[in-house]
Amino acid sequence: MALFNKKSKENTEVKVDERLQHIAFIMDGNGRWAKKRGMPREYGHTQGAKVFKEITEYCGDIGINTVTVYAFSTENWKRPKAEVDAIMKLFIDYIYEALNVMMKKDICIKFLGDKSPLPDKMKELMTEVEEGSKNNKKHLNIAINYGGKDEIVHAVNTAIAEGITEITEKDIEDRLYTKGQMMPDLIFRTAGEQRLSNFLMWQSAYSEFYFTDTLWPDLKPEHIDAAVENFYQRQRRYGGL
Numbered sequence: 001m002a003l004f005n006k007k008s009k010e011n012t013e014v015k016v017d018e019r020l021q022h023i024a025f026i027m028d029g030n031g032r033w034a035k036k037r038g039m040p041r042e043y044g045h046t047q048g049a050k051v052f053k054e055i056t057e058y059c060g061d062i063g064i065n066t067v068t069v070y071a072f073s074t075e076n077w078k079r080p081k082a083e084v085d086a087i088m089k090l091f092i093d094y095i096y097e098a099l100n101v102m103m104k105k106d107i108c109i110k111f112l113g114d115k116s117p118l119p120d121k122m123k124e125l126m127t128e129v130e131e132g133s134k135n136n137k138k139h140l141n142i143a144i145n146y147g148g149k150d151e152i153v154h155a156v157n158t159a160i161a162e163g164i165t166e167i168t169e170k171d172i173e174d175r176l177y178t179k180g181q182m183m184p185d186l187i188f189r190t191a192g193e194q195r196l197s198n199f200l201m202w203q204s205a206y207s208e209f210y211f212t213d214t215l216w217p218d219l220k221p222e223h224i225d226a227a228v229e230n231f232y233q234r235q236r237r238y239g240g241l
């Protein structure tokens, strides 16, 4: 089965405009979802991966240009090795699936984060997917071994290595993993926690936040609709009046 292959006709109506172009998800609650069912945490990640496909497809269908998902943080290495290994295996399976689908959907896939400590096979797949899809118009960013602090430090060090002595905001922005992309309009976190957990620290400066108690593996298109509706009731001022 390939990514985004379930086209649900009733859900293809465009529901957003230029005000809501980029949604970023903190996909949280896989472990709790599995535990509630007396299952190992890994089962929650498997279910979470299926929901990732459904939700990213749905976001594309309603007209979202850029979707970013937080899949593995720089801090998630602290987890038991068996869980980390299971997550890495899921990534390898899903990245492989993504390869042929993103072309049909005109989606450019980009991995945000430091690839260096990832398994070699995974790095090769990631590069292949990024290269193959780079001219597509829509964006799917998958944050793996991603940390907001790490990203900013990396950007600053890159600028220093290039000989820049007085760093501007633009110098940093141009060296983030999200270079050239829109900032997230909406950051959506599942599973009740109301924190950023080192996600998109720079890019979220003026993002709107939406939290739900729903665990990621239970997330449905109607939860996205509720968040979209809520988003359109807000007024973004960016410090102005």
Ligand code: IPE
Binding pocket: 027, 028, 029, 030, 031, 032, 033, 071, 072, 073, 076, 087, 191
């Ligand atoms: C999110 O779900 C997935 C990753 C962080 C990889 P969790 O695994 O954090 O699930 P909970 O928060 O423990 O329920």
Ligand code: IPE
Binding pocket: 026, 027, 028, 029, 070, 071, 072, 073, 076, 193, 195, 197
């Ligand atoms: C954030 O979730 C990271 C991802 C969703 C990949 P965590 O479960 O790691 O966050 P904390 O530990 O609850 O802050």
Ligand code: MG
Binding pocket: 028, 029, 030
């Ligand atoms: Mg969690």
